[in-house]
Amino acid sequence: xxxxxxxxxxxxxxxxxxxxxxxxxxxxxxxxxxxxxxxxxxxxxxxxxxxxxxxxxxxxxxxxxxxxxxxxxxxxxxxxxxxxxxxxxxxxxxxxxxxxxxxxxxxxxxxxxxxxxxxxxxxxxxxxxxxxxxxxxxxxxxxxxxxxxxxxxxxxxxxxxxxxxxxxxxxxxxxxxxxxxxxxxxxxxxxxxxxxxxxxxxxxxxxxxxxxxxxxxxxxxxxxxxxxxxxxxxxxxxxxxxxxxxxxxxxxxxxxxxxxxxxxxxxxxxxxxxxxxxxxxxxxxxxxxxxxxxxxxxxxxxxxxxxxxxxxxxxxxxxxxxxxxxxxxxxxxxxxxxxxxxxxxxx
Numbered sequence: 001x002x003x004x005x006x007x008x009x010x011x012x013x014x015x016x017x018x019x020x021x022x023x024x025x026x027x028x029x030x031x032x033x034x035x036x037x038x039x040x041x042x043x044x045x046x047x048x049x050x051x052x053x054x055x056x057x058x059x060x061x062x063x064x065x066x067x068x069x070x071x072x073x074x075x076x077x078x079x080x081x082x083x084x085x086x087x088x089x090x091x092x093x094x095x096x097x098x099x100x101x102x103x104x105x106x107x108x109x110x111x112x113x114x115x116x117x118x119x120x121x122x123x124x125x126x127x128x129x130x131x132x133x134x135x136x137x138x139x140x141x142x143x144x145x146x147x148x149x150x151x152x153x154x155x156x157x158x159x160x161x162x163x164x165x166x167x168x169x170x171x172x173x174x175x176x177x178x179x180x181x182x183x184x185x186x187x188x189x190x191x192x193x194x195x196x197x198x199x200x201x202x203x204x205x206x207x208x209x210x211x212x213x214x215x216x217x218x219x220x221x222x223x224x225x226x227x228x229x230x231x232x233x234x235x236x237x238x239x240x241x242x243x244x245x246x247x248x249x250x251x252x253x254x255x256x257x258x259x260x261x262x263x264x265x266x267x268x269x270x271x272x273x274x275x276x277x278x279x280x281x282x283x284x285x286x287x288x289x290x291x292x293x294x295x296x297x298x299x300x301x302x303x304x305x306x307x308x309x310x311x312x313x314x315x316x317x318x319x320x321x322x323x324x325x326x327x328x329x330x331x332x333x334x335x336x337x338x339x340x341x342x343x344x345x346x347x
Contacts, residue, residue, distance in 0.1 A: 094167060098167065099136050099169050106223075147175065177219070181340040182215045186211040188209070202291050202346050204295055212285055213283065221276070225276045226310045229271045230287075258328065311335040
């Protein structure tokens with residue numbers, strides 16, 4: 001019985017009670033009435049009082065029994081409690097909820113397989129296989145790292161859900177499969193640099209503007225973007241003036257992940273934030289190379305452009321929190337095992 005039903009019962013009981021009292025007072029005040037008539041009126045008044053008391057007593061007993069931790073019996077009336085913001089809060093009679101964790105390919109809806117990591121109310125994490133289950137309770141907060149950072153095929157996904165008042169619940173995610181990335185760079189004559197017949201000729205003081213292209217794989221890609229890393233010789237190039245444009249936008253510079261080692265102690269790496277890239281669409285841009293004013297670029301230390309994707313990881317230094325997306329974890333290990341590159345051959 002809700003608050004409206006309780007109010008209705010109270011009002012009806014009050015009306016009957018008042019009517020009974022009127023009958024009783026009238027019967028007592030009228031001494032000339034027959035004894036049988038007075039007895040009848042007393043019975044009517046007693047019944048009215050009982051009708052007044054029972055609805056209120058029943059609701060009250062059931063309400064306080066529920067609040068004091070008693071179980072709701074089959075057929076019992078469960079009250080709805082008023083909330084400060086208005087409305088009512090229902091008492092949940094479900095004790096356990098079977099939770100299923102499932103992820104599918106974003107484009108094909110095929111199951112990803114693998115394992116998923118979950119934490120309930122911040123407790124130590126557990127794992128289940130894809131489409132596997134675990135038990136939680138209504139009101140619990142569950143956070144899930146799909147892929148458990150160990151998946152080498154699909155990028156991770158995060159989800160946080162509060163368990164509802166129900167016997168079963170599914171927490172799911174759509175994930176992107178890793179693909180291949182082709183990076184092509186063209187010389188100022190418009191020919192693709194290949195390290196053989198086609199290269200870029202540079203001399204001291206030159207500023208070259210080279211076209212470059214990025215193409216991914218159909219229905220695959222890098223959902224969190226990543227980092228483009230341009231490695232050059234420190235003496236041959238003015239690293240402060242090296243710039244990357246892609247799809248008409250200049251890419252912002254960022255810190256170079258420690259996981260990317262230099263190929264020579266004479267080199268440096270300038271890194272740029274890469275946008276999310278999915279599918280086989282062609283992305284074009286420009287690479288600006290600013291050659292040192294006194295040094296001619298050497299042919300044995302060509303610039304190399306690399307790409308590392310971002311992904312989620314488990315940070316054991318913070319108690320196993322889900323961090324990222326980033327190119328590497330707290331121990332400078334790549335968060336996802338993908339690396340694409342292209343050499344810009346110079347003559």
